[in-house]
Amino acid sequence: MSQLLLEPDIIAATENVLPDLNSDLVLAKNFLKQQSAATGDSLYDHLVDMVHKILSQKPPDMVDNFEQYSWEVKQEKFRPNFDLLNDVYLSPSQLTLVRRMEEMFRGKEDKPKELVPPKLPPEPVSTWQAPAPIPVERPGQGVNKKVYWVCNNPGEMWVCLPDLIPEQIRVARLIVRVMTGNLDAERNFLRAQIARIAAATSISPQGFYTYGSGEEEEDIDMEEGGGDMAFNPNPFFRGHTLKDLLDTNLTYWVHHGRHILKQGRTI
Structure with missing residues (x-):
């Protein structure tokens, strides 16, 4: 075979x-x-x-x-596998348990978290205090030493301008404008500007005035409420030469009135 x-x-x-x-x-x-x-x-x-x-x-x-x-x-x-458990068999009881667990975890995730407000530091207490009001100079003293009467046109009724308070002087220094002639709206502003001009232009040759009661030149009353600074013509003044008065350094010219301070007073 x-x-x-x-x-x-x-x-x-x-x-x-x-x-x-x-x-x-x-x-x-x-x-x-x-x-x-x-x-x-x-x-x-x-x-x-x-x-x-x-x-x-x-x-x-x-x-x-x-x-x-x-x-x-x-x-x-080559198809994307989005379900990695597609080959796993689950009994009905196991599937029910899985669904319950899924609902439980979803409930925890969806529950909003309670917001805890942050602890803030104690609010600081302000120690600022408003400054004390500046006293007004009495009539016949300082910026209120003189009284001014004004009118819009010659022949019209004269209007007496009111006395000033320090606040009006301070505000007038901040305003730069042309006046309209309305005294009802500008009388305080006009009075403050007149006081500023008068204080800045009250000048005289050096030695022309003496200050005090007349007995001693150093007798100047600076106390509050004691009256304004008094000045009188000096009887012994002999004058200055024209050359000295025309000196550009203004050495022989002085202010014979008090300067208005930043607070709006002269004292």
Whole structure:
């Protein structure tokens, strides 16, 4: 009885060479593992996935639907897998428990957190105090030493301007404008400007006046309420030369009235 020989055995017997199955399998496996330039996949991995799918699902008529299974395996491999638990089977009781746990965790996440107000430092207490009001100079003293009468046009009724308070002097120094002639609205402003002009232009040659009661030149009353500074013509004044009076340094000219202080008073 003759023995049936396979083609590799015939070739090996002809060449007197025994076949090396391990080497052939390695070569075949390496060939199947060559990756596609388009997808990076290999025929070996594709066949492994197909065999795994066929053995796990055991579909009927596999020979007739082999190409369809091959296409489905490719689609599943390149489709994004958003559900990592699609192959896990859960019993109805387990599924109910999972849904309860999901609702419980969602409730904790949706519950708003109570806002805790930050602790603020104690509010500082202001120690500022309004300055004491500046006393008004009495009539006949300081800026109220003289009384002024005005009118808009010659022949009209004269109007007496009121006495000043220190605040009106301070405000008048901040205003730069042309007067309109409305005494009802500008009488205090006009009176303050007259006082400022009078204090700034009351000048005389040096030594023309003496100050005090007349007995001593240093007798000047500076106390509050004691009257304004008195000055009288000096009977011993001999005058200055015209050259001295025209000196641009104004050395021989002096103010013989008190200067208005920043507070709006002369004392």
